[in-house]
Amino acid sequence: MQADSALGGSRKALEALAPDGEAGQWSEVQVQGLRVPCWERAFWTARQRQAHSLHEISYRACYKPQLPRCFIEALTAPDDRVLDPFGGRGTTGLEAALLGRRVASNDANPLSALLLAPRLDPPDPEAVAERLGAIPWRTTEHDGLDLSMFYHPDTEGALRALRAWFLAREASGDLDAVDAWIRMVATNRLTGHSPGFFSVYTLPPNQATSPKSQQAINAKRNQTPPFRDVPSLILRKTRQLLKDLAAEDRARLRETGATAHLSTGDAANLQGIPEASVALTVTSPPFLDVVQYAADNWLRCWFNGLDADALGTRLTVPGSLGAWTQAMGGVFRELARVTRSGGHVAFEVGEVRKGTIRLEETILPLGLAVGFEPLGVLVNRQVFTKTAHIWGVDNNARGTNSNRIALFRKP
Numbered sequence: 001m002q003a004d005s006a007l008g009g010s011r012k013a014l015e016a017l018a019p020d021g022e023a024g025q026w027s028e029v030q031v032q033g034l035r036v037p038c039w040e041r042a043f044w045t046a047r048q049r050q051a052h053s054l055h056e057i058s059y060r061a062c063y064k065p066q067l068p069r070c071f072i073e074a075l076t077a078p079d080d081r082v083l084d085p086f087g088g089r090g091t092t093g094l095e096a097a098l099l100g101r102r103v104a105s106n107d108a109n110p111l112s113a114l115l116l117a118p119r120l121d122p123p124d125p126e127a128v129a130e131r132l133g134a135i136p137w138r139t140t141e142h143d144g145l146d147l148s149m150f151y152h153p154d155t156e157g158a159l160r161a162l163r164a165w166f167l168a169r170e171a172s173g174d175l176d177a178v179d180a181w182i183r184m185v186a187t188n189r190l191t192g193h194s195p196g197f198f199s200v201y202t203l204p205p206n207q208a209t210s211p212k213s214q215q216a217i218n219a220k221r222n223q224t225p226p227f228r229d230v231p232s233l234i235l236r237k238t239r240q241l242l243k244d245l246a247a248e249d250r251a252r253l254r255e256t257g258a259t260a261h262l263s264t265g266d267a268a269n270l271q272g273i274p275e276a277s278v279a280l281t282v283t284s285p286p287f288l289d290v291v292q293y294a295a296d297n298w299l300r301c302w303f304n305g306l307d308a309d310a311l312g313t314r315l316t317v318p319g320s321l322g323a324w325t326q327a328m329g330g331v332f333r334e335l336a337r338v339t340r341s342g343g344h345v346a347f348e349v350g351e352v353r354k355g356t357i358r359l360e361e362t363i364l365p366l367g368l369a370v371g372f373e374p375l376g377v378l379v380n381r382q383v384f385t386k387t388a389h390i391w392g393v394d395n396n397a398r399g400t401n402s403n404r405i406a407l408f409r410k411p
Contacts, residue, residue: 059088
């Protein structure tokens, strides 16, 4: 199948992204009279840990690093700027930095920059161990928030001391790269379902349940929070994150991280990113009302001194397709401004509401309306994910287990 028009894309443009010969399945999407090709196959490995160890932190609804790598390697050159306007945990930004590209990453959630920036300037484990030894692990600070359903009293005391350390260092201007790294690691160890986390058994680490729900989990499992050694777990996770970090990786991250543009704000108003400066955008927006980003991050917000209630108003995901479309229209207008001629946008929209809504069919006209050429749609076949197993989600039937990516080029 060949498209009727150059604006409709072509199989050749998509095949260049995966030239290994797997045929896959071809179909088409009709967009304002254009026949846009759609290619379904495995474009990258589905293995859970087939990526650089620095990526191994948790965040809700994040995609695998292999997704941005596929487009970065095929569509950019070293020193090109790669953008993610919905940065999340920083997967696109980190992968771009590891590949020697310039990084621009934005998110409405301030936790995003907090998670990405330290991994663009990782310290040595020895420096982390020394700093952990200097932190006073006792505090009289208590804000009245009951966390006893999550933590052993001694563990909670250590976490409150660590929180107080970071807030004081930040207020005085003394928070440095080692502090930022420890804060990032601790933020990702707050809750989980293994002894590697600070909490008793609870939901997966990319989402924090409410105190009341955790009490119900504890009662059902007949469990009480065990003691966790906070500094030891931070150091252990540090070594895990850095295990793949070669000398050339560290040098590349130091160079790219020094020029990284990390912002917190509206994806439709990317202040600080010059016009026509971006070679490639790889991103994934909030998928309608599937994920409750603010509610999932309430505990991380508390630990980092952020107002979760205020953040919730900024992270509200449109519940109707019309409102979501309007919001994405503004994003595409901004992408048209910052993307250079010949640049690309890979917009991953997953699969929602049991596949009854194909968001790529909404996204393609939005890109076309602001002057992008829709090259096609790629559907990456997925196997079960760890979270999908926990929730009993059938692959490609519920949740966001399929990557559906609309690919555009700016003439």
